[in-house]
Amino acid sequence: MRAELPKRLLAGQQQSFDELLTGLDRALRGPQGAQLAQQIRSRFPVALIDEFQDTDPVQYRIFRTIYGQGGKEALFLIGDPKQAIYGFRGADIYAYLEAAGQAEAEKHTMTTNWRADRKMVAALNALFGGLAHPFVDGRISYAQVVARPGAEDLWQSPSLGSSPLQFLTLPEGLCGVKGKRLIKKQLLALIPDLVAGDIAGLLAGDTRIGERSVRAADIAVLVRTNTQAAEIQRALRSRGVNGVLQSKASVWASTEAQECLRLLVAVAEPGNEQLLRKVLATTMLGFTGNDLDRLNQAESELYALMGRVAAWQEVWRKNGVMRMLLAVWQEHSVTERLLVLEDGERRLTNLRHLGELLQETESRNHFSPEMLVAWLSQTITAGESGEEAELRLESDEDAVQLVTIHR
Template identity: 25%
Template sequence: MVSGSPEQGASPVQAGDAPARTFTDEQRAAIDARTGSQLLSANAGSGKTAVMVERFVEAVLRDDVGVNAILALTFTEKAAGELRERLRRRLLELGEGQRALETDGAWVGTIHGFCARVLRAEPIAAGLDPRFTVLDEATAQRVAAQAWETALEGWAAAHGEPALALAGAYGIGLEPLVRDTHAALRSAGQTVPRLPEPSPAAGRPDCGTLSRARTLAAEALAGARSGVRVDRARAVLAACEELLRDRSPGGSVPTPEALEAAGLGGGSGALAGEECTAYREAFESYAQACTDFHARPALTLLDDLLRRFDAAYAAGKRRRGSLDFADLELFTRDLFARSPARRARWSERFAMLMVDEFQDTNRVQLDILEALERDNLFAVGDELQSIYGFRHADVTIFRERRATLAAERIRRLTANFRSREPVLDVLNGVFAPVFGERFSPLRAGRRDGREPGPAVELLLTDARGWEEREAELGLTEVADQPWRRAEARRLAERIAEVLEGGRRAGEVVVLVRSTASLRLFEQALEERGVPTYVLGGRGYWSHEQVRDGLAYLSALANPLDELALLGALASPFCGAGSDALITMAQAGRRSGAGLWSALQGIRSGTGVEHLDPDESARLAAFAGLLASERERAERESPEILLERAVRATGYDLAILARADGDRRMANLRKLMRLAREYDAAEGRDLRGFIAYATGQDLSEAREGEAPLEAEDLDAVRLMTIHRAKGLEFPVVAVADLGRQGGSGRSPLLVSRDGRVGLRLATLGGGGRVE
């Protein structure tokens, strides 16, 4: 695998005419360490997959371990497929045809795939219907969305005004708050997620300690000379005395807003002295107690909403006879925990366990692995590549295993075979000061010659001085700061120069921190005429062709929806010009019957004055199509309705004639596929699909563009850093580095030990209860 590395060792497993495999000393040591549990800390691009493949093969051929006696788990289905294929090829190279065939049924896959195999083998013991299915992510999201509506409706009816007030305070953030907390608690191991009961300390605050501290501070200041700071401190202590005067045991508890408005925490901190310090600490403690007291009702309401959502979601899955990914893990963990005999039987099945991306596991997955482990777990990962915290991965699992294993069982891969030495030198210089002792310098495993020009360029955009109109690029929904649009344009200009210099567009990738930035850079590149291909992200539902298709379906379902009807008329489904649309809209308003009535009048021949004859013909044809299709709309799937409209109107020809037409049309085809999948899961329901798609759009659900010969498409790729993990490109642009860290942390946080922190919206963001 390694060419020209100074530290190499040949693979001891070779057939007569098999190509020689060479490994670095670090890689060879990891391959040979097949006794006892091991931890391999592998830097990016260090050849860890090659190590896993060779370790698997040598265990089979040298240690006489059966192909089906090795459990190899990876993070994604794609990675599992690649690992299986590399195992098969390597065994074929070595003349082991029979064993290569056995890899088709080998225990190589994702943790979810493994759990599904276990549960299908033991459905009765696990308490499951043997015919259970596994929900894909899109279907699980639909079931969860329906469960949310059911839960919210029942919760609001049960609690009345307090529930409505809380829902109003959190707004559209209430749904992700509850659903994210539900997912986090399940990943932490809760089968039926619950928020913790408020602690006894969260009862009615006792102001006695604060009152005594205030008195002592006031006495300490009594003899001080007047001045700005002393007078300010005295005023604060006097205000505190006034606040506490009416705090009888059964009296009202001040809100955090009232305490903040009174400024009772200030003033004394500017003065030295034990008494003032004691007052400040007593005030902070009292303020937190008041916050906790006022947060308790909200926590109780949220807990009930969480329970209702969990029950509705579980009921939705039961109706389908299905499990989601979290269910697979929880049922498997519980199966092993309930029956030591079954756990032992499954554990003894595997002579070797190998887990990739160990830094991205969660606690439930760890429970499963530990149930199977017999001092035979080979865990591979890198704590600095732990980037899936938003999916509830827990990097402390990696650190804990490293801390518990003996030093001789911890191995490292430090050589990087993806990047050239000048690139790695820059990365080492940047990140070594940031990570300190945790950072392992990246060492070049390649010895290729230097290319002309710098290996790393830094494009700087001054954040000051960009006062252009916000809407010029149509990007106000994506970025508020004009300098970010300037940065996108500057990067697009540089990429265009790179392409003019001979690079293909497909050799370039743009990486961003967040999916919200993808559209910003995509539009800037398109302005420069650079072909683009967005992988993942939330931009799919905002693409013009997707909106065209939804507008047509919405107009079909309800032609009195004038926004949808105007969208369909303006799209290539009809192709009406803006003048014709304005004329029609005005005619509809004058008659009082609306746009649909005006369109029907054009079809019937009564017409609309001042319309161009060609426009009238186009509008009449579209009105006829809409009227005839409405008769079939309830009987046929949205996919068929869209397909027929595309053919009847020549929509595809109009789109394919545009720049990047293939990709644009592929996005509409993907909408048809999503409609087919919705029909298969939910039944034929035009309005239901429109509601689902509209909800996905409003919630900015992650949905990537349609794949269009993705591997061979000559276009600049745009993706998040998460999506790019493990990929290689000759030219990599890491954009968006000036963007500040996320402030989008959930108002409700779950700690590792099961505690919950709540930021209460009604308290101006200052409330928290644990």
């Protein structure tokens, strides 16, 4: 794959994002590298690289080659190593630390936190500022900061105390056998219930933000993965608290995308009984194993369903994919059935989102049903992303925000 991919990109006159970087890096180190660097400096005499903690060695080498000549051009590297969270994408915190070490005489640190209130800033200073080396790597330090002038202390909770930085502790009964430590897997299983219980307590208690009681929408839970967010969402629901996921995950990676593909494939070939059975078995249409088995004995019902699929195809060809989807969802009470499921709002939001994307693609490209099926299959397989495909909030009601750290 490593050898073949560059060849295919070259043959197709395409470049990946990685190739854009490595290609520029090679050019800067080539025979005409000095001339290229000078041309870039002339066009961009001052460069500000934000979020530099998420850089990698190739990017840093490019910046250093272009701007490391000691001329009147300026390079500003702006970053915070405590926020380095993109190691899975190749970001290398050590590239940042190397750059910071080389710029020791020209390092500047912001001393004012413009976002947090006074008590939160004081709590963070107490937590991280009491140690000479509060982080694993001794080169990452913590600079004491002050809150912005006029910052208010909005958090008020007589029962929990005045500090906005609170720690959850395990109840004694959950700590396992005395003298034995809980393993990581056991702890992870406890966290959703502990967090949800704490949030429910906040909402039912005397906590205030400024002059009003705290609301669910005031609360956010930061997690690493969508799976963790879903677990906390379930725990919140069990306590009657709404929670919605904010994620950059793509709707094309959802179960509903696969189910839409099954539906479109079946409608494109209305005489294919096997394709019909596959789409009937989806959560969207809701046929059980017993329902499908009954069709073996009830040929009239099977033929009636095949007739409906043919009718859906006619709607699709005459009026477009969205009208067809709406007809299917109405005939099979998809909205009503999904909303009784624990994650029904999420599923329904995904289906509606997919319908809009399919309609837009069909209209823009003048796709026939067969062409739209091929496009959808390819899009799902390729794992397409993009802002328009990001999962939408399943509800705009007052709800706890569940956010992944990479959002």
